[in-house]
Amino acid sequence: MKLELRGITKKFGALVANDNVNLLAEPGKIHCLLGENGAGKSTLMNVLYGLYQPDSGEILVDDKQVVFGGPGDAMAAGIGMVHQHFMLIPVFTVAENVILGHEPVRFGGILDLEAARKKVKEISDSFGFDVDPDAVVGDLPVGVQQRVEIIKALVSDAQVLIFDEPTAVLTPQETDELMVIMKQLRDSGKAIVFITHKLREVKEVADKITVIRLGKVVGEAKPTDSAEEMAAMMVGRAVDLDVHKRAAKLGETTFKVSELSAWSDTGHQVLEDVSFEIRAGEILVIAGVQGNGQTELTEAILGMHGKTHGSIELDGYQLIGKNVKQVLDLGVGFVPEDRTEDGLVAEFTIAENLMLDRSDREPFAKGMALKLDYLKGFAQEKVKQFDVRAQGITSLAGELSGGNQQKVVLARELSRDLRLLVASQPTRGLDVGSIEFVHEQIVAARDSGIPVLIVATELDEATQLGDRIAVMYRGKVVGIVDPKTDRAVLGQMMAGITATGSKKAKK
């Protein structure tokens, strides 16, 4: 089955999310749709899936024009979508999830689960998915859950499969396995549309690459093109993908976490005897798949986690038992994982956000009164220094792009006298250009002679940014290794397998 999008235009008010986009997915080909966040990839796929109606343009299946009123129509036409966030019910088994929505029944309206199990087994075996139809989905690793999503699409006989940012939640190993699966599906004659902004993956599997920027197709790339060339197309200017940093000038050990344990509100242990040290002028990256205790670790450092046990020392001060304000006052800068939720007040202006953590003191306040004149000057200076693209300092933070929002957060955190910088996934969801900027700022903070703790889920970021890498798995530090450690070893560690040959990097 051949799927073609011709001249798709989709507008939201004055914003043109898709501008005359053409895309052709053919059987036996993996077609990559490469673009930054906000380039219009998701809008295009929602148009294709019938969630949005295009303002102009047409969708053709096997050269015949079709109109999709909703996902049901698209599925009936043979289009399957593997969503970024899985649409699965965790307490159901694999088979139950797969038949959800079109349950097969026997005579008398009795659910025919046996048929579903058989079907799952059949598909699983033919592609080597290794999925047990009777397993409860909630118990399965993320990578396997994703396969369940794929099976779901295949059961309804999808000929065109759309993968929307599928690797965001996977470990490197799982990502590699997914690549293999995608190739198998291609070889079995399916047409695959792979939406991503990760250049490494594109280079590995793509047969054809369409690059999209600001809603427009800016060109086609070849899998053999270099990552720099592709990034330049995506961003519209030359980009430097490497993090440039000099060798770390290591100072004293000023930040020390020892035997830190933490429990969730429900009593579940989320951190288990975590110990590490960071020296002044050093970046330690906490690598690992999301949800292995990184969030809890940063929360514990900031004094936001309820039940903790152990020790966190900065410059000789014990951070455990202190509240957020006291921790910040000791000179901890914090870039939270979810900047819209924890880092910014969307309804506040850029200027107001810049003083969020210091609104009650000099130089932003005198007694009870805010010094808005000072704030204005301060904000104008920071906006310039951190290259925040906005109409002005009174623009609302919620109206900024992700990159500019992150710049505001960084500007705020880095404008204090810091003794420690903690940044959690500082480049998540950012465009290539902003990533470059954020990395520069982090390295600059390190070179100013403070310890820096970064939480990263992307292996590339971890190895490029880190002076050392601590890998976390299920609330424990599996090992602390040199950033030059082999990717495969790091990947194994992220999956919980302790690296034996790399212990020497531990200090």
Add this chain to the structure above:
Amino acid sequence: MTETQAKSRGQELVAQIFRGSWVLSALAVLTSFIAGGLLIALSNAGVQSASGYFVSRPLDTLTAIWNAVFGAYDALFRGSIFNYQSTTWVGMIKPITETLAYATPITFAGLGLAVAFRSGLFNIGGTGQIIFGAMFAGWVGIYVDLPFWIHFPLAVIAGVIGGAFYGALVGLLKATTGANEVIVTIMFNYIAALLLTYLLKTPILQAPKAVNPISPPVMESAKYPAFLGSDFRIHAGFIAMLLAVWGVWWLLNRSTMGFQFRALGHNPNASRVAGINIGLNYVLVMAVSGALAGLAGTSQILGTEGFLTTGVAASFGFDAITVALLGRNKPIGVLAAGILFGGLRAGAVTMQANQGVPIDIVFIVQSMIVLFIAAPPLVRAIYRLPTGEKSARKVSARKAAKAAAK
């Protein structure tokens, strides 16, 4: 560049007015008055009898409708703004002073609720906080005998403390136990009302030899001065209220405390991460909110009423919710809405006395204002305004385009 900037600012203002809220508020009020007029016409005896022969003489019905509606709203105007039928100057301007007298407690309490709403706390406890303010102020005003310059401020401060204490209690419960402030404040209203009823039946507050639950009168030395003389019910509480409008504006927009309140209201998570003490701020927000409601209580007990009864809070606690919403939680808006509600209350009496229009019509109009404000799409649909979402998206899209072009 400057020209385009000015232009876009103008466009934005227009967009903001239409998206936001001021136009919607005004339209909500207008729509409610139209609907109120419809009800007045329907319930009018003249209209009912004339409509009996509508087919033969339709003009009669229309005239009757006009007379009923015009008569009612004319009476409302005469009762609330300016009585052109009166022969004396005092009689002419009395209505507007009545309006402002009613507006005083409503606006005070409305300001209090606006502070809480802006901080993300849905304080429904205006009534209870007014009662506590009135009880504290009343006790000092009735039983403590001091010269005016000490007695009056002391009584007002007691009222502020009473309201603040009762509000802060809610904040404390929320901060320490995570209790939902909506439920707590609703329950606290009952506690305050029943406590007041009880105290008014015991010698603590009941006037000696009184049969009814009523307190002795507040001493003159504790009362808000009636700056227009004893012909008028308006008193210095009105001036204090205007000061409070400015004070709340300053608190919310120019003070460190207000900044933290607003941050908390918009995004408690980000506030927490920025080191703002959430629990402490819950207590502070509710204390400030309660203090303002307490001032509403003082304007009743030390101003218009002069003694405590179980009806001291009237319906001001709930009117204040509407007033805060109608005023979009902005001090100046709350003042405007408070005066509107004061006017409705003052005018309703004349409307009933002169035209026989039941006072309930005014309550219906007030309720409909709430309804229309709570359902902006309804008002937008009636007047075919662009939806807020769309124009908001346009604005942000324009901004994004501009930023990209730089």
